[in-house]
Amino acid sequence: MLADEALLDRLQRAAFGYFEHNINPRNGLVADTSRDNSPVSIAVVGFALSAYPVAVERGWMARDEALRRSLAALRFFRDSDQSGSPTATGYRGFYYHFLDIHSGARVWQSELSMIDTALLIAGALTAAMYFSADSADETELRALADFLYRRIDWRWSQDDGETIRQGWKPECGFLHYGWEGYSEAIVLYVLAMGSPSHPISGDCYRAWTATYQWENLYDHDYLYAGPLFVHHFSHAWLDLRGIRDRFMREKRADYFENSRRAVLIQREYAWRNPHEFDGYDENGWGLSACDGPSDEQLGLANEPRRLFGYAARGVPYGPDDGTLSPSAVLSSLPFAPDLALAAVRNLLLRYPEMLNDDRLASSVNPSLRGADGKAWVSAGHYGLDQGIVLMMIENHRSGLPWKLMRGCSYLRDGLRVAGFRGGWLLASAPGGAH
């Protein structure tokens, strides 16, 4: 059996392989999934930009190659069509969620996405913090990241409302999906509040946090959100250990501790297994946003379950169709290392079919078995899964992404406007060099 460190290294290296193999090197854009004809997801590009520094430090990619790829992506976004037309790439500094991998034009009539733009720009800022040399290329990279960040009109994205809207389309304007309750959006709000050019106010953050629910579930107090990825994504870039906003001060906790409790609750739920699915127990958990078996199974007669495709599965109210996300388990590593490792090892042992090229599939459903007796496994790989796995393993191993972003004055300013105090924020002066 591989030692923990060797196992993590292998999984992390394989996750990085996703970004090596699914990129258009001409423009630095990365596909959403490894499936044929997959478009680009701008969030996955953000993860790629964050992954290159890790790969350089771990010796998986030469610095100049990482720099070249990062520059290609940032130059593409700088030069992209920002007219907001139905076939543009973006508008007001934001970008459409899905783009053509060759032309970079909007596809699938996707929305201009605030959260996905935030994940992209978090990646750009990570690259800017890492490539700090005085060379012409690295200087250009930092200027590009700064330009792209300052170009985003965060205030516009409020649509005169109290909080940031989820999306916009040229065909109909702002989308009307509700976005209440705790979500992965802390990084979005922090970036929006830290902006030197179009900042939103702290009131906006407070209006969002007013929709939070602090719940006691299975004897754990936590800030409730059902799907596990919600408890991970902002933490890929933000070191939220020991720093607290007003809400967390009142609750005498912090977001990092909260994610740990979310893991305990997921584990407890799977152990209780209310819907009696196969493979759920103390080491079989991970309900999160992931692919699912519905497309393959809809034609089956007498299928008693209701199966979902790509959906944000959550605890305790579902949806729960027996599908688990191994990458959500692995991404819990910084918060609950022992529990996450035990569960990942267990899943790998039970369902070796979920590992392909050493990379984790998006999801596994042990209740659905094929003729060969193997569990249903999502085909191919998803960039978001590989990105969050790579980042969270690195945060667990070396803390490099956190360290880089603690140095980013924009994020520090954003955190302060949000009301975060204490911990490492105390030690860093307001403002300062970016």
Next chain:
Amino acid sequence: MSPPPTPPTTPQDVYERERLAHVHPETWRNPTPAERYQLVIVGAGPAGLAAAELAAALGARVALIERHLLGGTCLNNGCVPSKTLIRTARLYADMRDARRYGAQAPADIPVDFAAAMERVRRIRSHLGGGDSVRKLAAAGVDVFFGNMQFTGADTLTVNDEKLCFDKAIIATGARPHIPDIAGLREAGCLTNANVFNLTELPRRLLVIGGGPLGCELAQAFSRLGAQVTIVQDKPLFLEREERDAAQMLSDAFARDGIEVRLNTRVTAVRVVNGEKLIDMVSDDYHSTIAVDVILTGVGRLPNVEGLNLEAAGVSLTHAGGITVDDHLRTANPRIFAAGDVCLQQQYTATATASAHIAVRNALFGGRQRLSDLIVPWCTYTDPEIAHVGLYVREANRQGIPVKTFTIPLHEIDRAVTDSEQGGFVKIHVRERSDEILGATIVALHAGSMINEITLAMVAGIGLRTLSRVVHAYPTQGEAIRCAADAWNRTRLTPRIRARLRRWLSR
């Protein structure tokens, strides 16, 4: 343009004749008015009837005026018929779902819609007897049927007969609002006011509006065999309720086979070859569906027309309802209002409770406040969604630190034995105390379960006491005690635990 189709009328059967005999007998002759009434009540829905019964019991000289039928919306085309129909619909759903309970599903389950509606009329007629004209008259209430108008600050007329009053309560209720959608009136639509007159099941039904009424009837008609589409212009159903509850309802609708269209607006209705074509838009997605019947449930309008309120010095809000203060007094200190005509919360329980406040304040110069009322409400879908008190977002906005004790029903034996795990009890307490601020329950009988929380809130009982209340086992109500137990366990901080350990190992 052809005139709008005539809405269905109530079948004139034995039950209908019996109902009318209770709530508006053909042979009724209005009494000769007394010289002066201590209290005149305008409108005989739940608020008006409750006010009349209380005032008469207190010994006041009371007149009750009704334009149409005693019982109002609740009895005639609201809670009573809808809950009756929902029960039949649930039976059909259970029959189809028999395998879930280890039972054999009948091979063929034909729906007898006419029988279901006949049961509605029978039960409505039976319950109408409880508030019949004769019972009211026997209790000493002078009941007048007819059109009423105020003629001064303390006078009014009913069919030109003059009545003088010391105090009056306006309880004329509200009626369905027909949304302003191009082509809707021409195509014709049903509301709660006439949907219970149907005798044939519509094959394809469109429900506009995802509030309590729209949700309840969409599910009921779906279970009775109609192909139902429900359109709601918000991201979730029941927009006031908390997200998890509304999401559970969406999931339940999907299981029932209802086509759910959230974030969607109906832009136009067209009639082509006898079919109603519904044009809809959701952000940038335009679509059209064909239906046979449209039901709307998108809000209600207060009934204030024709009352000549100006003569009485009673003023209206921007929304068109009667302006009242927290004591339910209108701009005319002699006149009070109660129920849907003046309240935002349009529930029968609120109407009745507000009527009691209005009577006490009117007759005895009381200072009871509407804002002191703790009123639970419930949407009677499957599962039911019940709420009382504050929502978390309200507490957050008011700066009240709040913590929620959540018990998923899969933790409760009786919910599991009944295969009804899809639900929860959430009790919101003031942080670091056991004071209950509010609760939401999603369960098959959430409406009944919420009463325990309401009792606790009214009596000032906290979770500490609730945890001492032995609940019958196994019942779904145990979820409330489980939440209280969870609260109790949070008192066992590591320091107290250590102290206990030391004491136990003396």
